[in-house]
Every structure is written in C-alpha cells, then in structure tokens.
Amino acid sequence: MLPPSTRRSLPMTLLRAREVIMAHFRPMLARHDITEQQWRVLRVLAETGPLEATELAGRASILPPSLTRIIKALEERRLMTRNRVKDDGRRALLAITPSGLALIEDLAPERIAIYEAIEARYGAEQYEQLLDMLESLIQTESSES
Amino acid sequence: MLPPSTRRSLPMTLLRAREVIMAHFRPMLARHDITEQQWRVLRVLAETGPLEATELAGRASILPPSLTRIIKALEERRLMTRNRVKDDGRRALLAITPSGLALIEDLAPERIAIYEAIEARYGAEQYEQLLDMLESLIQTESSES
DNA sequence: TGTTTGTAATTAACATGTGAATTACATCTT
DNA sequence: AAGATGTAATTCACATGTTAATTACAAACA
Numbered sequence: 001m002l003p004p005s006t007r008r009s010l011p012m013t014l015l016r017a018r019e020v021i022m023a024h025f026r027p028m029l030a031r032h033d034i035t036e037q038q039w040r041v042l043r044v045l046a047e048t049g050p051l052e053a054t055e056l057a058g059r060a061s062i063l064p065p066s067l068t069r070i071i072k073a074l075e076e077r078r079l080m081t082r083n084r085v086k087d088d089g090r091r092a093l094l095a096i097t098p099s100g101l102a103l104i105e106d107l108a109p110e111r112i113a114i115y116e117a118i119e120a121r122y123g124a125e126q127y128e129q130l131l132d133m134l135e136s137l138i139q140t141e142s143s144e145s
Numbered sequence: 146m147l148p149p150s151t152r153r154s155l156p157m158t159l160l161r162a163r164e165v166i167m168a169h170f171r172p173m174l175a176r177h178d179i180t181e182q183q184w185r186v187l188r189v190l191a192e193t194g195p196l197e198a199t200e201l202a203g204r205a206s207i208l209p210p211s212l213t214r215i216i217k218a219l220e221e222r223r224l225m226t227r228n229r230v231k232d233d234g235r236r237a238l239l240a241i242t243p244s245g246l247a248l249i250e251d252l253a254p255e256r257i258a259i260y261e262a263i264e265a266r267y268g269a270e271q272y273e274q275l276l277d278m279l280e281s282l283i284q285t286e287s288s289e290s
Numbered sequence: 291t292g293t294t295t296g297t298a299a300t301t302a303a304c305a306t307g308t309g310a311a312t313t314a315c316a317t318c319t320t
Numbered sequence: 321a322a323g324a325t326g327t328a329a330t331t332c333a334c335a336t337g338t339t340a341a342t343t344a345c346a347a348a349c350a
Binding site: 010 | 162263
C-alpha cells in the first residue's frame with residue numbers, strides 16, 4: 001500500500017475544508033475585532049451558561065494555555081467574567097456578560113445566512129450526512145488511546 | 146432557523162475531526178523533532194519535485210509568512226535547499242535534499258500503518274466516501290468569492 | 291530613460307497551537 | 321499536623337496562523 005498523496009490525505013483534506021468554510025466567516029469576525037477562538041469561547045458560554053475553564057476548553061476545542069490568554073483578553077473587553085469558586089481556590093466560574101451576549105445576538109442573523117448559503121450550495125442532505133460522518137469519525141477515533 | 150450549536154457547527158466539527166486524526170501522527174513527528182507543517186512541506190516536495198514558494202505554499206496549505214519561516218528552519222537542518230531562478234530575482238526553486246527524502250522514506254511504513262488502522266476502524270468505504278465528500282465541499286466553496 | 295503598475299517574498303505585530311515546566315490548591319496518608 | 325500525591329491553571333519557549341505593511345524585483349508604458 002502506498003501512503004496517501006498530499007492531495008488526498010485525510011488531515012490535509014480536513015484542513016482545507018475548514019479553510020474554505022472559515023473564509024466565509026472571517027470578514028464578519030474581523031468587522032467586530034474578534035478572533036475565531038474568542039468567538040468560539042463566547043458562543044459556548046452563551047449556549048451552556050457559566051463553566052469552569054477545563055470544561056470550557058474542551059467544549060471550545062481550545063488548549064488550556066490558549067484559553068488563559070483568551071480569558072484575559074475577553075475580560076479586558078468586558079465580554080466575559082471570572083469568579084472564583086468557594087471551597088476550591090483553583091477553579092473559577094467563567095460566564096459571558098450581557099455585552100458579550102449582545103455581540104453574539106447581533107451576529108446571529110449574518111451567521112445563519114452564511115450557514116444557509118453553504119448548505120444551499122452543497123445540498124442540505126449532503127451537508128447533514130457530512131456532519132454525521134465526521135461525528136462518527138470523531139467518535140471512533142477519540143475512544144482510541 | 147436557529148444557528149447550529151457549537152456541537153454541530155461545521156467548522157468546529159472539522160477542527161475536532163482533524164485533532165483526533167492528528168493525535169495519531171504527533172508522536173511519530175515528535176520523535177523526529179519535526180513539526181506537522183514542516184512534514185507537509187517535505188512531503189509535497191518529495192511528491193512533486195522542486196517548486197517555487199507560492200506553488201509550494203498552496204499545495205501544503207501554508208501561508209506565505211509561515212512558509213518563509215519553515216524554509217529557514219529546514220534549510221538549516223539541510224532537509225531542503227533554495228536556489229534562485231535566473232531571469233527572475235524574486236523567485237527561487239525549493240527542493241528536498243537526499244537527507245529530507247531519507248526522512249520521508251524512513252517514516253513511510255509507520256505512516257502507512259497509522260492510516261490503515263484508522264481506515265480499518267472507520268471502514269474503508271466510509272473512509273473513501275468521507276474524502277470524496279470533503280473534496281466536493283472544497284470544490285463547491287472554493288469557487289465562491 | 292524614468293515612472294508607474296504589478297507580483298513574489300519577506301517582515302512586522304499580535305494571537306493561537308503545542309509540549310514542558312511551574313505554581314497554587316486539594317486531597318490522601320500516616 | 322506534615323509530607324506525598326493529584327489536579328487545575330498558569331507560565332514559558334518556540335512554531336505557526338493571520339493580516340497589514342514593506343521590500344525586491346519585473347513588466348508595461350509614457
């Protein structure tokens with residue numbers, strides 16, 4: 001068996017797919033001076049309510065060192081808050097502020113429109129199937145060592 | 146229509162999929178003190194022969210500023226070379242060295258084994274179908290502005 | 291020839307990715 | 321209580337991602 005060519009290797013194909021999709025969202029994020037990762041953190045907090053750092057990092061697919069820096073930036077902009085948990089001085093509860101929530105909600109319509117356009121071009125059924133197959137791959141491989 | 150939850154957004158799902166796959170390759174790369182991106186650059190050069198920087202960046206999905214740094218690192222380790230093109234002082238031909246090629250070839254068996262294991266767990270047909278669907282998505286979206 | 295326009299690559303500045311080390315607490319153990 | 325062990329978060333060091341600005345060179349053109 002030959003190794004896959006770079007044009008058909010799974011990691012590179014996933015990378016390129018992500019790039020072409022994110023290209024649609026970058027202008028919107030840039031207009032609001034927010035990075036893709038900061039955006040993910042805020043969306044997770046908006047969806048789930050206050051979380052501790054480890055849980056937030058996992059849900060936003062961001063590594064702890066990055067999250068530390070992102071929290072600092074978002075706190076300075078008053079888009080999120082950090083409150084120490086009693087009984088355990090290591091942990092803190094991270095929450096989105098009303099300003100942060102307002103940002104998310106302001107962008108929601110544009111965000112939905114972008115997703116709908118992608119889905120329309122690619123085909124709604126294919127789109128859902130692709131998501132299912134990716135989730136299945138994640139499930140399969142994340143249970144490995 | 147609601148916006149997709151973070152657990153089913155296409156960009157985040159692509160990101161997580163890439164993470165679980167790359168987790169299998171990272172130990173191999175770390176043992177040889179090479180980054181994922183350096184590895185991509187060397188593989189592209191090994192496959193295609195000498196290329197100019199713009200072409201190489203495109204094929205390896207690496208942005209020009211990153212490629213500049215990677216070239217410097219790989220040149221210092223004598224894994225690739227850079228030769229100016231006559232007639233155009235801006236361009237240079239980038240090529241893998243015998244040492245670089247030896248590195249690629251040394252790792253080939255382990256690389257193939259990793260791919261085969263993933264394919265076996267996920268299912269060969271599903272695996273090919275997923276690649277087809279991703280390429281189709283890339284095709285669809287890359288022709289958009 | 292000299293100027294303008296275009297293109298390839300680099301540099302700059304800042305954010306994030308990544309693995310290793312460290313700090314700050316908790317908990318367990320004796 | 322004191323030490324050992326475990327855990328959450330941070331810090332460090334370096335590589336890459338990202339956009340904007342700059343440099344170096346080519347090509348077109350007045």
